[in-house]
Amino acid sequence: MTALEIAALVRAGERSAVSVAREAIDAIKARDGAINAVTRLLEARALAEAQAVDEAVAAGRDPGPLAGVPYGVKDLFDVAGLPTTAGAGMRRDAAPATADAEAIARLHGAGAVLVATLNMDEFAYGFATVNAAFGTTRNPRDPERLAGGSSGGSAAAVAAGMLPLTLGSDTNGSIRVPAALCGIYGLRPTQDALPMGGVYPFVDSFDTIGPFATTIADLAAAWRVLGGIGEPSGSPRVARLSGWFDRTLDGEAAALIGSQFAGLEKVELAEVERARSAAFLMTAHEGGLRHLPELRTRALEFDPATRDRLIAGALLPDEAYRAAQAFRTQFRAHALRLFDAHDVLIAPVVGEVAPRIDDPFVTVAGERVPARAHLGLLSQPISFIGLPVIAAPLRRPGKLPLGIQLIGRPGGEADLFAFAAGLEAQGITGTT
Amino acid sequence: MRASRQPWRMLFPLPSEDEIARLAREQLDFDIPAECLPGVRANLAVLGEHLRTIEGASE
Numbered sequence: 251m252t253a254l255e256i257a258a259l260v261r262a263g264e265r266s267a268v269s270v271a272r273e274a275i276d277a278i279k280a281r282d283g284a285i286n287a288v289t290r291l292l293e294a295r296a297l298a299e300a301q302a303v304d305e306a307v308a309a310g311r312d313p314g315p316l317a318g319v320p321y322g323v324k325d326l327f328d329v330a331g332l333p334t335t336a337g338a339g340m341r342r343d344a345a346p347a348t349a350d351a352e353a354i355a356r357l358h359g360a361g362a363v364l365v366a367t368l369n370m371d372e373f374a375y376g377f378a379t380v381n382a383a384f385g386t387t388r389n390p391r392d393p394e395r396l397a398g399g400s401s402g403g404s405a406a407a408v409a410a411g412m413l414p415l416t417l418g419s420d421t422n423g424s425i426r427v428p429a430a431l432c433g434i435y436g437l438r439p440t441q442d443a444l445p446m447g448g449v450y451p452f453v454d455s456f457d458t459i460g461p462f463a464t465t466i467a468d469l470a471a472a473w474r475v476l477g478g479i480g481e482p483s484g485s486p487r488v489a490r491l492s493g494w495f496d497r498t499l500d501g502e503a504a505a506l507i508g509s510q511f512a513g514l515e516k517v518e519l520a521e522v523e524r525a526r527s528a529a530f531l532m533t534a535h536e537g538g539l540r541h542l543p544e545l546r547t548r549a550l551e552f553d554p555a556t557r558d559r560l561i562a563g564a565l566l567p568d569e570a571y572r573a574a575q576a577f578r579t580q581f582r583a584h585a586l587r588l589f590d591a592h593d594v595l596i597a598p599v600v601g602e603v604a605p606r607i608d609d610p611f612v613t614v615a616g617e618r619v620p621a622r623a624h625l626g627l628l629s630q631p632i633s634f635i636g637l638p639v640i641a642a643p644l645r646r647p648g649k650l651p652l653g654i655q656l657i658g659r660p661g662g663e664a665d666l667f668a669f670a671a672g673l674e675a676q677g678i679t680g681t682t
Numbered sequence: 683m684r685a686s687r688q689p690w691r692m693l694f695p696l697p698s699e700d701e702i703a704r705l706a707r708e709q710l711d712f713d714i715p716a717e718c719l720p721g722v723r724a725n726l727a728v729l730g731e732h733l734r735t736i737e738g739a740s741e
Contacts, residue, residue: 527732534729546712558721562729564710565702565722567692570733577736623728 253319253414253468257361260318263307267300267318267363274320274365277412284393286385287406289325290332290367296320299363306361314361316475321415322366324401325384326374327351327459328448329367336450337370337400339383340544340551351448353417353459353476360475365413368403372553374419374452375537375560376400377427377625378610382553386607391433391651395604398428398625401462405432408462409681415463415472419449421456422529423599423629426641429462430599430653431625433643434681435469435670436462440660441636444476453536455575456529456633464681466674469640470667480664486593488669491657492516494523498614498627500602503652506644510678511596517588519595525581525631528574532634534563535571555622582635589659594669596654598628599641603650632657640666642679654679693730699723 251259259265275293282288306313323329326336328347335341349355354364369387371379379387379402387402389395390410397406401418405428408416418425420438429436437460444459451457461472490511496504538545538560541552545564549557588595605611605625611618614627632639632655640656640663656673658666673679697705699719706712714722 524736524738527735530732531729531736534725542710542712546710549715549718554718554721558718559725561706561712561714561718561722562725564712565705565726566729570729574736 251414252465253316253463254471256319256414257315257317260303260307261313265318267303268297270318271296271300271320271363271365274413278366281410281412285388285390285406285410287368287387287403287410287412288322288366289335289369289384289403292329292364292366296363296365299358303361303363314359315471316357317361319362319415320365320413321357321362321417322368322404322407322413323354323364323417324370324404324419325367326370326419326450327354327417329354329364332367334450336374337372337381337384338552340548347448349448352445353449356445356476362415366407368407368416370403371400371622372556373537373541374400374421374424375556376622377423378622379403379428380610380622388607389432389604392604394608395606395650396431396610396621398431398604400424402428404462405429405434405436408432408434408464415461415468417459417461419457419459420633421453422533422633423626425460425462426599426629426639426653426655427625429641430643431604431651433651434462434464435466435643436460436641437469437473437663438633438639438641439473439478439663440638443478443638443661443663451540453533455532455536466667466670473663473667478663480661482664482668483593486665486669487591488514488594488596489517489592490514491519491595491597493518495597495628498601499598500613502603503598503601506646506652507598507654510644514596517592517595519585519588519631521581521584522631524577525634526627528577529630529634531566531570531574534559535566538563538566578634585635585637586659593658593662593665595657597632597657599653599655600625601628603652629655636660638663638666640670642670642673643681645677645680645682647682693726693733696723696727696730702726
């Protein structure tokens with residue numbers, strides 16, 4: 251069932267929230283062994299929250315628009331009473347959070363029921379959810395393949411049917427990449443649109459939070475509860491980003507996107523490759539400096555793959571960081587001009603299907619490079635300038651997922667939702 | 683568009699592991715564990731390529 255179907259039944263008193271929570275808990279116990287999306291099952295809390303929802307329904311009070319909907323959060327959202335690991339083994343013994351993250355508080359206020367925390371790349375620095383402390387999250391569509399990251403547990407839990415709704419974070423593509431590889435929807439909102447309180451930070455310049463779901467209606471419902479605002483501007487003007495975005499696709503992805511969107515005007519976003527590089531540099535430097543205190547004292551407790559990237563980033567000269575920032579100002583101004591004539595821009599999320607876990611590489615410019623660092627090739631230039639994006643799965647039953655980015659102007663989420671609902675209704679996108 | 687040229691010469695040519703250890707001590711007050719140095723150097727090489735890309739010119 252979708253989140254909204256569950257909420258309708260619970261609100262009508264036709265299904266108890268406790269029974270829904272128990273079903274989700276049982277599903278996780280039955281299925282997660284093969285996927286490894288869940289880091290902590292919050293059984294007691296979930297049943298207590300569900301009981302409170304049932305009591306509200308019985309008393310005739312409004313239980314909220316997401317009444318009884320079980321959900322999970324990436325392991326970087328504060329959950330009261332638990333250490334926020336941020337995917338780091340060294341934080342297993344961190345002081346427990348004293349309060350829930352603001353996003354969790356808003357979902358709680360809407361009647362949703364927190365069931366689990368979910369796996370991620372260490373400190374959100376990666377696109378693979380290959381985690382030295384908590385293990386690799388497998389792709390439910392093919393467990394021999396990566397789920398993507400860094401919010402891989404959040405995407406896999408939804409794709410595996412364990413939870414209808416989850417939260418993740420997206421700095422350079424960490425919602426969009428796993429959503430695409432697992433074949434579900436994900437939303438990276440406009441920079442600063444949703445509350446970051448109680449979210450373990452990675453790169454302040456780019457960090458956002460957002461939901462995952464199996465339908466656009468569920469994604470929109472979560473967006474509204476989390477604080478999203480705005481109305482569609484009318485019939486959206488749509489174009490497809492070409493140039494660099496086309497050149498990085500493999501043959502299968504190019505053929506599919508080319509055929510599905512053949513009638514659309516193509517527009518080019520200049521300097522995309524430099525934008526990606528600038529995002530890469532800013533991420534490395536901000537992330538490296540953030541973790542420098544722990545690196546000085548506990549370097550060998552980090553995942554080596556994360557640690558060495560962070561140290562290199564900390565060593566990057568400040569001048570290089572400032573040059574990347576300056577380039578961002580120019581690139582943003584250039585990109586925003588595209589929205590004078592368009593409301594939605596379409597681009598692929600990843601240029602190929604999920605890489606195999608035993609061969610974790612992707613092809614970039616004819617060269618095989620590590621997936622962990624490079625799966626965000628097409629997502630990084632967009633988050634670099636804070637634009638909202640819905641990652642939507644192209645509908646292709648029986649085949650491994652491929653996803654597209656529906657990109658809007660800042661604050662343009664409502665246009666994205668309206669356009670995405672149309673694509674879903676036409677059968678162009680959708681989970682299978 | 684063009685990023686302004688800046689003095690990030692420390693990455694060109696790529697410093698040796700000993701030089702990286704010295705830079706970290708001097709600039710970050712950080713004694714990098716020896717086993718980290720090969721990985722750090724490899725990642726600095728990647729960052730250097732990205733620097734070249736935003737600079738738009740070979741160093």
